[in-house]
Amino acid sequence: MTPWIRRAIGLTAVVAAATSLVLPAQAQNRELRYAIGQPPSALPVIGGQAFAKAVAQATEGKLTVKVYAMSLLNMAETSAGLRDGLADIGFVLTPYFPAEYPHTNVISEASMMLRLMGDKVRGKEGLAYIPAMTEFIFTKCPECHEEFAKQNQVYTGHVGGSSYGLICNKPVKSEADMKGKRFRVGAANWARWVTAMGGSPVTMSANEMLEALKQGVVDCIVLSSPEIRNFGLTEVVTDIAMAAPGGIFSTAGSNVNMRVWRSLTNEQRAALLRGASVAAANVPFAYHRVENEVLDQMKKRGARIHETDPALVQKSQVFIEQDMKTIADYFASKHGVKRSAQMLAEFRPILSKWVDLVQTVSTEEQYADLYWREVFSKVDTATYGMK
Template structure:
């Protein structure tokens, strides 16, 4: 028997494909399930798909992400569902879960600080705050990462939108207009503001806002303009006042199930972090970009636009300055956040830095690059989340 025949016989365990010896098996792409509570077609889901595409690119095809928009898990289910492995990645709205994520939410609830920077940051509030908060959670808040770990999750960055105003079914211009008004709020800072101006704060899932506003269950929703599009509120809105209260909604947009994270190689974890900068950048950038477009569309529909009077603006400004102490005390006493005052103090210079860093940003790509260079690329993938 010649040597060639012997070698072929010795390879009988290797399958023949079309009469030709098959080569080494090509490794299959691993697909990860990404649960997003926002509806299909929303700006957030568009950003989620951009993140999914980036995961495939940065992992050289080793990983892929399938986005489940308002299907696999809704907003209220995502935290527990990600913890339990129903999803591999989740858009976790941490303010919905105050007891589970108190340290992270302390920082989220201080976002009305952005009003104190005046015109310098108008139109770029989200760009600055997302960079500052991501840097702080990764590098200066071990407690934040511990509370994610307790939920079997790994933090891979923050995201958020544009400034919040009042989306209503009645004109709001003054303190008198706000007295007794029922207003849906998505976080504690806005709830406290509503109470401070004589309103009644109501908490409900964002998925319920359209019905609540349409049926008069609430008079107003504290919300950013692009969310009117995202949640299909166009038909329900009759009046808008964007001057108050300010602040942005932030959340952990690309948290990864801890078991999944541990199963990844270091290169794959790095790819996930790099991809996270794409979503972290696209959401605030697009929100600010689309804000005028959404508002112009509402004007064309005959929605009333109102300015807040001087008294309401002044009361709001005073509230923000005083609320930092209230916030620290509240989180310390109710949730046991021992470093609450220290955290808020340490966060301010980081926010100052990011207000400066985003001044020249003019594209999603440049913002994602900035997030990567300043923060995400410096995360130690050999230890983070492990």
């Protein structure tokens, strides 16, 4: 390197440093990149837009967020891409990465626990489970924060949808129907359920579901009904049965790159949490609002909506009870989660509390206010994620 190049580089560094002194971070407008691996019309992307709007409002436009739907990073790329700074905020599907997020996934995989909560949670599964999980991670899972930190991320809450059933291209409504069939699953709990009921689980990215069902690579997808619309499956789905297996898919909806988080002012970090709370309320509320609407539309298009065989539902209930121990044992032995059984025991009363809390919720605004009051408002952004 020649002397004049070294001098030029040195001068540039001095100018940059001087500029940073003259223009402190809080005086500069800034735009953050938010990667969501779902299609632009998908409900989580709409939730991401609500996140962006809330952040802009809270900062009077000084901090803005641009949502990149299925463009900047796909679902499989988001975790590492957020870690490496390719995005500033990311929709991180933790169940896709069991080795990186084992403590978080203990609770994610336990979502079929909802079927043990009684009838009053029906139709409100996501409304109860998502805030319960977020509260648990914020308050009772330091190991969860440690594993996010190892991925250079700061956790800002979960999002998720409505209850899972069987979305198929042929009738599958009983245990006999399941035998010999191939089922795309998005997490290990549903893979275990499929195996226990006589089917064969297939793991693939959600972005591949359409072609897999269209080409006959799989016979069914274990999925919630709104995802039929979100992933453009309308033309290939002919048969639906929603009474089993249950559970919901949840994910860290708006994790922030740690370096980005620490570069923001306290007010800007608080604005991101406000945005996260809005998205966390918007997404599950939207899923529950449209789940029956999607089923009605599919029925009008000629799809068959089946009643699930009661024997399959009963066998699923027995499986779920047993699977709570399986989850604890698996994560302890496979991923070294020493507190797995304790975590599930501590989580269950939090979930029960939220099942009760959401019984009187009738609007998204009520839900968002409840979520903010019970969880997000208690996070101290002056210290959270800063060391």
